[in-house]
Amino acid sequence: MKIHPDEVSSIIKQKIDSFKFDIDIAETGKVVMVGDGIARVFGMENVMAGEMVLFPNDIYGMALNLEEDNIGCIVFGDTHYIKEGDIVRRTKKILQVPVGDAMLGRVVNALGHPIDGKGDIKTDKTFPIERKALGVIQRQPVKEPLQTGLKAIDSMIPIGRGQRELIIGDRQTGKTAIAIDTIINQKETDMYCIYVAIGQKKSSVAKIVETLKANGAMDYTIIVSASASEPAALQYLAPYAGCSIGEYFRDNGKHALVIYDDLSKHAVAYREISLLLRRPPGREAYPGDVFYLHSRLLERASKLNNELGGGSLTALPIIETQADDVTAYIPTNVISITDGQIYLSNRLFYAGIRPAINAGISVSRVGGSAQIKLMKAVTGQLRMDLAQYAELEAFAKFGSDLDKVTLHQLRRGERLREILKQPQYQPLSVAKQIFIIFMGNQGYLDEIDIHKVKDVEHELNLTLESEYQDIMKEIVGASKLNDELKDKMHAVCKKVVEKFKA
């Protein structure tokens, strides 16, 4: 490419011509104390709560505490570069994050700055980090399903677009795995995903990025990361930033899913900030407004009415419990805010039941109306059967003393539980899920050896893919399980099971 000096000089001339010499007026204050990610600033009497302030060395902060003669700020950068007496400027702006399609496939920090080494994000759109949740008039009830690709969830705890479904459980019980599987399952859909990593190891975030890349899920996903090594202020902001990025899609009539992994660490970061700002501690030393911290975030998830484009923002917050204690402060708060919870049990996880979903105490309060009709018809008694099985399981060791009905119930429950097991990163299509659950519910698996149930499922999937694509399409579109469709499904089930009887 040839560079013409006259072109370059004309560009420079244009730039100089368009520049206006101006007097810069800034309201200022002085740093009187700095450390641990916060700063106290004297002056700036007119500063607004939540307003961005500018410290020297281009470090930004946010005014959180407005006191009689000073303000408490959180600092989004290294406080080592700020010293007592430094001048702080008001910006008169609320913190904003870049939003838009250009964000897709990128890994950004809590301020929306790229951290994946792929250069600048070319978008001129920004959204404020804190936005008021939409009102009642702008919303409509949840009515479209969000398929996670996990049999146990889509069948028993269905999630609708615009819903807030909590994933709760101890450490290492597969909470993140459910979230990642859900993202992967959105590959062929119109759903955009935002994964917000709060207080996680950078290596864990890198692993998630690699997994999503390997499964082709990064094309429609944005990762917001505020890792454990970053200031508590950034960890506090990350979910709000992720939510604003998701709201852009929702407000443009699209559908977005935002995963907050996890809000326990978010609450801990907020507790740290609050204690440093000398706000009075309450239960478990959390500040009094910790409920509002999460409710104002999760209320932003919504399904818009048709006049506003009908877009949706679904939230899957994650909470990590300590020793299975769901009665702790933060878990109970978030349980009460969300529209249901998926409870992951330590005991089930180590018993080899994965995903380790405890169907007994997991619930989806609004997802039922969003579940596809056929799934609803097929699953019917699944939750009840599993609950009965769990009750009877204790008697299983007395096998021979049990009556025929009980033995049958145990046999059925055992097989149902087996079919709900699913390996990681292998989400299933709805049609396949409906088929295998239908097979279990109709008793086709009762005579199959428990160790061969997985083989039957595998064979069923292969058969469906190779020979019955048309039935699979019919299942997804069907409004009810009519006799004709039922007969077709029975025929497929018989054909598959026959192979294992021989």
Place this chain on the structure above:
Amino acid sequence: MRDIEVSGRYAKAFIELIAPEDHAKLLEDIRGLQELLSQYPEIIRSIDMVILSMPRKKKLAAALAEKLNFSERWESLFQLLVQKRRFSAIIMILSRMEDIILEENNQIIVKLSVAREHDSETMSKITRLLEDILKKKVEFKTRIRPELIAGFHAETSSLIIDGSVKNNLERFIKEKIPQN
């Protein structure tokens, strides 16, 4: 932080003791003291010294108040500060007092930095501009800073007004030249 709060309290209390019509005289005292203490910072250091006995410290402080308009009041203030081991806050207290008195007269002190000395016409232009912005009569504490190139930089306790060429060049670089 605490020093700022404490000095504010002392300044307010002291001014309340002086009749409003005498505030101009008080301002003279304040400025005299400010000049003295900035010329001889060792005065504060000496009074703050641990090895100096309390009666000696009080004597030194009393000597400081001798020639002022309100010598008795000043002496009491200095004695109190010495007793409370807060004499080091005197600079902050004086500056706070100055602000309060000027505020009463709708005046403000502006730390004005200019690249070179200006003629009276230019200075009156700057004064008019700043008075328009601040809606107060301004009183300058001027400094020459050649690095500003041209224009001016004004600073009050809560505002920075920067009309210097240096600042505009920095803004030009930020706005017009892409950063990597």
